[in-house]
Amino acid sequence: MDRVKTEELTGAEIVVRCLQAEGVYYVFGYPGGAVLWIYDELFKQDKVRHVLVRHEQGAAHAADGYSRSSHKVGVCLVTSGPGVTNAVTGIATAYMDSIPMVILTGQVPTHAIGEDAFQECDTVGITRPCVKHNFLVRDVKDLAATIKKAFHIATTGRPGPVLVDIPKDVTMHKAEFAYPESVAMRSYNPVKKGHAGQVKKAAQLILEAKRPMVYTGGGVVLSNASAQLTALVRMLGFPCTNTLMGLGAYPATDRQFLGMPGMHGTYETNMAMQNCDVLIAIGARFDDRVIGNPAHFAQNPRKIIHIDIDPSSISKRVKVDVPIVGNVADVLDDLLRVLKSESKKPDPAPLKAWWKQIEEWRAKDCLKYDRKAKIIKPQFVLEKLYEVTGGDAFVTSDVGQHQMWAAQFYKFDKPRRWINSGGLGTMGFGLPAAMGAQLANPGATVACVTGESSIQMCLQELSTCKQYRLPIKIINLNNKYMGMVRQWQQFFHGNRYSESYMDALPDFVKLAEGYGHRGILVEKPSDVEPALKEAFSKKSELVFLDFLTDQTENVYPMVPGGKGITEMILSEDL
Amino acid sequence: MRHIISILVENEAGALSRISNMFSARGYNIESLTVAPTEDASMSRMTVVTQGSDDVIEKITKQLNKLVEVVKVVDLSEAEHIERELMLIKVRAGAKEQENVKRMADIFRGRIIDVSDNTYTIELTGDGAKLDAFIKSLDQSAIIETVRTGASGIGRGNRILRA
Numbered sequence: 256m257d258r259v260k261t262e263e264l265t266g267a268e269i270v271v272r273c274l275q276a277e278g279v280y281y282v283f284g285y286p287g288g289a290v291l292w293i294y295d296e297l298f299k300q301d302k303v304r305h306v307l308v309r310h311e312q313g314a315a316h317a318a319d320g321y322s323r324s325s326h327k328v329g330v331c332l333v334t335s336g337p338g339v340t341n342a343v344t345g346i347a348t349a350y351m352d353s354i355p356m357v358i359l360t361g362q363v364p365t366h367a368i369g370e371d372a373f374q375e376c377d378t379v380g381i382t383r384p385c386v387k388h389n390f391l392v393r394d395v396k397d398l399a400a401t402i403k404k405a406f407h408i409a410t411t412g413r414p415g416p417v418l419v420d421i422p423k424d425v426t427m428h429k430a431e432f433a434y435p436e437s438v439a440m441r442s443y444n445p446v447k448k449g450h451a452g453q454v455k456k457a458a459q460l461i462l463e464a465k466r467p468m469v470y471t472g473g474g475v476v477l478s479n480a481s482a483q484l485t486a487l488v489r490m491l492g493f494p495c496t497n498t499l500m501g502l503g504a505y506p507a508t509d510r511q512f513l514g515m516p517g518m519h520g521t522y523e524t525n526m527a528m529q530n531c532d533v534l535i536a537i538g539a540r541f542d543d544r545v546i547g548n549p550a551h552f553a554q555n556p557r558k559i560i561h562i563d564i565d566p567s568s569i570s571k572r573v574k575v576d577v578p579i580v581g582n583v584a585d586v587l588d589d590l591l592r593v594l595k596s597e598s599k600k601p602d603p604a605p606l607k608a609w610w611k612q613i614e615e616w617r618a619k620d621c622l623k624y625d626r627k628a629k630i631i632k633p634q635f636v637l638e639k640l641y642e643v644t645g646g647d648a649f650v651t652s653d654v655g656q657h658q659m660w661a662a663q664f665y666k667f668d669k670p671r672r673w674i675n676s677g678g679l680g681t682m683g684f685g686l687p688a689a690m691g692a693q694l695a696n697p698g699a700t701v702a703c704v705t706g707e708s709s710i711q712m713c714l715q716e717l718s719t720c721k722q723y724r725l726p727i728k729i730i731n732l733n734n735k736y737m738g739m740v741r742q743w744q745q746f747f748h749g750n751r752y753s754e755s756y757m758d759a760l761p762d763f764v765k766l767a768e769g770y771g772h773r774g775i776l777v778e779k780p781s782d783v784e785p786a787l788k789e790a791f792s793k794k795s796e797l798v799f800l801d802f803l804t805d806q807t808e809n810v811y812p813m814v815p816g817g818k819g820i821t822e823m824i825l826s827e828d829l
Numbered sequence: 830m831r832h833i834i835s836i837l838v839e840n841e842a843g844a845l846s847r848i849s850n851m852f853s854a855r856g857y858n859i860e861s862l863t864v865a866p867t868e869d870a871s872m873s874r875m876t877v878v879t880q881g882s883d884d885v886i887e888k889i890t891k892q893l894n895k896l897v898e899v900v901k902v903v904d905l906s907e908a909e910h911i912e913r914e915l916m917l918i919k920v921r922a923g924a925k926e927q928e929n930v931k932r933m934a935d936i937f938r939g940r941i942i943d944v945s946d947n948t949y950t951i952e953l954t955g956d957g958a959k960l961d962a963f964i965k966s967l968d969q970s971a972i973i974e975t976v977r978t979g980a981s982g983i984g985r986g987n988r989i990l991r992a
Contacts (some may be wrong), residue, residue, distance in 0.1 A: 358899055379843060380846070383843070383846065383847060384850060384854050387897070388897040388898075391842070391843075408897060439991055440897075441900055442897060442898050442899055442900040443897050566891050566894065566895070567888070567891035567892050567894075567895050569891075570884075570887070571888065577931070726957065824879050
């Protein structure tokens with residue numbers, strides 16, 4: 256590794272200097288015994304700012320939301336033992352959604368490791384299955400190079416969280432410091448460019464397609480390839496869908512966008528996914544919530560092109576015909592170049608017939624709901640949220656029905672605006688993720704769409720929001736039920752609503768006020784829009800909007816678990 | 830189908846655990862696993878024997894390659910290769926049995942490496958089937974202890990796995 260000027264520093268100083276060298280602006284964390292020396296060094300400087308959360312899960316989610324909304328690395332710092340175990344849910348959340356994060360954890364001194372010391376846990380062992388990689392630094396001499404590697408691994412290839420466990424004595428010992436400028440690892444060399452021959456093959460398939468479908472996921476967002484995707488889809492005139500993780504990568508208000516696919520995807524998208532003859536999968540992984548039963552999906556013959564940076568995602572659940580391993584943005588650049596140089600163009604006649612079929616499916620209007628209801632429909636709140644924010648907010652969500660409605664009804668035209676836990680499905684993600692998004696985008700409108708159950712899982716962060724004056728707008732769709740659990744119990748468990756009703760809910764308005772925020776209770780459909788307008792006019796205040804919504808509303812369409820994606824349950828009034 | 834996979838991995842604490850973890854987390858089976866440093870002490874070579882369809886083996890090799898510390902992975906059973914396993918087996922060998930045990934060890938080209946009044950310990954190398962056959966050839970009630978290393982493998986001729 257290249258080394259430039261050197262100086263002797265303590266491990267704690269080295270940690271802070273590494274963060275400065277990486278250009279880290281915010282560290283989300285919570286102090287404790289094992290990281291006291293690092294906190295001491297943070298105190299002595301003002302380049303790296305620390306955001307004090309109220310629970311380590313919040314630190315991980317906030318760093319995650321910061322990264323998703325900004326394409327920067329999210330960094331968090333927690334102490335040993337419970338500091339780490341509390342953060343694990345947040346780390347696993349980031350891992351499932353491939354979010355670049357660096358997690359610095361304190362550890363008991365090296366001589367105490369393995370002796371069941373106070374606040375000791377096997378951090379590297381506990382987190383191994385939910386990080387891209389992790390390190391235990393036993394010697395201060397290795398500290399800077401390890402942190403450099405952590406940032407390198409987190410941000411290259413398929414991104415992901417990387418953890419560096421630092422024993423307390425390592426933060427006290429001294430070593431020569433020079434931050435390495437580059438990293439060379441013989442065991443880790445992710446590809447960028449796709450194989451030229453495969454790109455050509457893909458182009459041929461695309462040009463011969465009669466019923467094409469472009470299916471893209473979080474990889475397009477992570478790779479910052481929205482512009483290339485939009486250019487490709489517009490040039491070809493093909494229909495396009497973005498998964499829950501990929502929303503915003505292609506503008507949702509565009510006619511060629513068919514809506515989200517999968518379990519709660521639109522009718523037209525699921526029909527097109529099943530019936531297409533060439534499926535162009537980009538940065539997506541055919542997961543169970545998207546293609547349902549793989550055997551059912553395989554019943555229709557179709558050629559599949561799969562562009563992904565992770566070879567292990569290719570042919571994992573569905574056999575593909577033209578795999579292209581590479582960074583999505585690079586591969587799309589090459590694909591666009593090849594397609595533009597081709598004299599052959601897609602045959603317009605079959606494409607026109609395909610669009611006619613798609614429009615017939617679209618005419619089903621699968622997202623319709625009762626607009627005349629006397630009680631607030633959750634879908635209505637989201638439509639109004641979209642209107643009031645001009646479609647330009649950063650929207651985080653928790654997990655459940657509200658998440659699906661937000662994905663269906665808020666039309667994201669830009670990437671990195673929709674921030675949700677798609678892979679792990681972590682309730683409690685929304686509020687701390689919104690803190691990260693707000694800090695990454697000061698002055699921007701940030702809304703957290705949540706429910707009365709999810710919000711209570713990281714509620715303590717309302718205090719963090721007060722401390723850092725984060726003017727997040729919380730859209731609480733309060734139906735007094737764990738709505739998605741209730742929906743499954745209604746459909747598949749004979750209406751036995753086992754433990755899905757939330758009794759003894761707090762008065763959310765008073766609760767918000769207790770934390771020093773503003774709260775608004777909304778009980779009537781006619782009050783929805785005025786309340787949203789009032790809330791979003793408060794540019795410097797957090798407003799907690801508690802919408803009492805229809806308790807029995809369900810998310811439609813719905814593909815029951817284990818079924819094929821065209822075996823959808825549609826709303827009763829269709 | 831049985832596959833024998835060779836892995837070159839950075840010789841770092843936790844690397845073995847990362848690999849065995851991947852197998853258990855994803856529900857793949859490990860029949861045997863051997864590991865030791867190579868001529869380059871910064872690297873270890875691991876041999877994993879596993880069972881699975883071609884699809885499963887492809888997934889296993891992809892998941893192995895994805896691990897940050899894994900340098901190279903090859904499915905040895907894809908082509909010509911040699912595999913060997915070492916067994917140490919302790920059998921009852923009193924005056925009556927000694928001659929027969931010695932004879933069987935000779936037939937299988939095993940070596941008697943420890944002797945006591947009533948036991949012989951035999952060292953035997955070969956592929957798994959040969960070791961199985963040797964065990965079968967002995968009086969089953971005479972077997973006291975069996976230790977097997979699991980298979981190690983190497984490609985034939987110019988088939989080379991290096992960093």
